[in-house]
Amino acid sequence: MSLKKKDRIEQLENFMKEQPQDPFFVYALALEYVDDDDAKAESYFIQTYQNFPSYLPLYYHAAMFYDKLGQVDKARVFFLKGIELAKSTDAGFALKELENAYQNFEFLHS
Secondary structure, three states: OOHHHHHHHHHHHHHHHHOOOOHHHHHHHHHHHOOOOHHHHHHHHHHHHHHOOOOOHHHHHHHHHHHHOOOHHHHHHHHHHHHHHHHHOOOHHHHHHHHHHHHHHHHHHO
């Protein structure tokens, strides 16, 4: 892990402590660990989901993360929950992005 990445993680952890009600910092930590530490990435994705289930950006990246790990059922759940949330919040761009990614995902896993 690079020094810059460690610095970003440290900053995000500090921001998360200062602003515990902001889902972005927990979610951003998950993204920081996606390529380096699957356990930590998953922990932060789960924490984001449990504490901020209406945080729409979570769903695409969590689904892609679980797909990368070969956990197809978990990936599918995050795709479908994200699509449902995007529809219910009238988030058109996010809905299209999730639907397209889910369609590709299903094509690859059918």
